[in-house]
Amino acid sequence: MEEAANQMSPAVLESKAAYDIIRERFGDAVSEFDANPTMPFFEVLDVDRWVDIALYMRDNSLLQFNYMACLSGMDYPEEEKLGIVCNLECIGKYAHKIAVKVKCKRDGGSIPSVSCVWHTANWHEREAYDMYGMVFEGHPDLRRILCPEDWTGYPLRKDYQVQETYHGIKVPY
Amino acid sequence: MGLLDAKISNRNVLVTSVDNVMNWARLSSLWPMGFGLACCAIEMMATNASNYDLERFGIFPRSSPRQSDLMIVAGTVTMKMAERVVTLYEQMPEPRYVLSMGSCSNCGGPYWNHGYHVLKGVDRVIPVDVYVPGCPPRPEALIGGLLKIQELIRMEGLGISREEALKKMAEKSVDAQQVLDKTRKAAIA
Numbered sequence: 001m002e003e004a005a006n007q008m009s010p011a012v013l014e015s016k017a018a019y020d021i022i023r024e025r026f027g028d029a030v031s032e033f034d035a036n037p038t039m040p041f042f043e044v045l046d047v048d049r050w051v052d053i054a055l056y057m058r059d060n061s062l063l064q065f066n067y068m069a070c071l072s073g074m075d076y077p078e079e080e081k082l083g084i085v086c087n088l089e090c091i092g093k094y095a096h097k098i099a100v101k102v103k104c105k106r107d108g109g110s111i112p113s114v115s116c117v118w119h120t121a122n123w124h125e126r127e128a129y130d131m132y133g134m135v136f137e138g139h140p141d142l143r144r145i146l147c148p149e150d151w152t153g154y155p156l157r158k159d160y161q162v163q164e165t166y167h168g169i170k171v172p173y
Numbered sequence: 174m175g176l177l178d179a180k181i182s183n184r185n186v187l188v189t190s191v192d193n194v195m196n197w198a199r200l201s202s203l204w205p206m207g208f209g210l211a212c213c214a215i216e217m218m219a220t221n222a223s224n225y226d227l228e229r230f231g232i233f234p235r236s237s238p239r240q241s242d243l244m245i246v247a248g249t250v251t252m253k254m255a256e257r258v259v260t261l262y263e264q265m266p267e268p269r270y271v272l273s274m275g276s277c278s279n280c281g282g283p284y285w286n287h288g289y290h291v292l293k294g295v296d297r298v299i300p301v302d303v304y305v306p307g308c309p310p311r312p313e314a315l316i317g318g319l320l321k322i323q324e325l326i327r328m329e330g331l332g333i334s335r336e337e338a339l340k341k342m343a344e345k346s347v348d349a350q351q352v353l354d355k356t357r358k359a360a361i362a
Contacts, residue, residue, distance in 0.1 A: 146290075147253075147290065148252065148253050155289045155290070160289070162289045166252050167256060169252065169255055169292065169297060169298060170293075170297060171252065171289070171293075172293070173280075173281060173285045173286060173293045
């Protein structure tokens with residue numbers, strides 16, 4: 001472990017320090033730390049506690065992840081799961097940043113919404129819903145954001161097949 | 174070919190057909206609708222601006238479809254936009270012309286296969302008169318397309334349908350390579 005820590009870049013070490021604080025508070029609700037050199041991350045295993053973790057990450061004086069840089073949707077067909085990846089940063093106080101992954105069931109799965117924690121998440125979650133179809137519980141306005149409202153299917157799922165016609169217009173080439 | 178090439182007699186009298194005068198007036202003040210959909214619109218704006226100066230052809234973008242003769246579909250037409258494009262087209266008074274600018278509006282372009290959201294060619298929803306290839310086409314190419322529209326208008330007349338005018342235009346088309354070869358030979362000689 002010591003040796004692994006030595007190989008980490010200073011940026012990853014900062015993320016690790018932030019992760020340790022979260023791990024100490026939430027224990028097994030979060031996964032092990034993944035020292036990915038591009039974007040170190042951890043996964044939220046107890047999905048119901050995701051909002052608590054998010055609030056803790058934003059408000060703890062040693063963490064202060066006050067900026068959500070991005071929230072992306074993901075499709076994991078092998079695991080039968082959908083998920084999100086949140087890139088969180090701190091602006092103004094610390095230089096650390098970390099990515100958080102949250103997963104849910106592929107069919108009818110849901111993830112608690114963090115749009116009350118970071119307002120950025122509002123539209124990003126709508127986009128993830130638009131493209132992947134997972135429901136964000138507690139989202140104030142969960143509608144499609146890019147596709148037309150009467151579009152069928154979720155375009156960025158790996159098994160997506162485009163619809164034949166839309167309002168009488170042929171869609172495939 | 175143009176009206177002004179005709180001989181004007183010494184009393185400033187010009188004898189020509191009504192068709193000719195009408196066509197000359199229409200093709201010399203083509204007003205496109207000022208709307209762009211993607212990167213092609215940047216080239217279209219560049220063509221309108223001083224370097225290429227479309228106004229020397231009498232082409233000047235209008236901000237309402239009701240005042241336009243020409244629709245330049247400049248850019249990617251999404252499925253969401255397709256219905257709006259149809260509405261705008263229907264709001265234009267006849268006779269109206271459509272120029273499809275760039276690969277996206279010609280055939281879907283780079284989105285032809287995986288672009289679930291892109292209409293694979295604007296000709297699926299509105300009739301297109303001239304296609305300008307390119308991604309995006311250079312201003313010269315767009316001007317070429319606009320000159321083609323002018324040529325099409327020149328072929329029109331009372332009692333001549335658009336199809337007949339297009340056929341006439343196709344008959345009069347010249348092979349570009351031959352013209353190039355001829356020009357090169359003349360330049361060398």
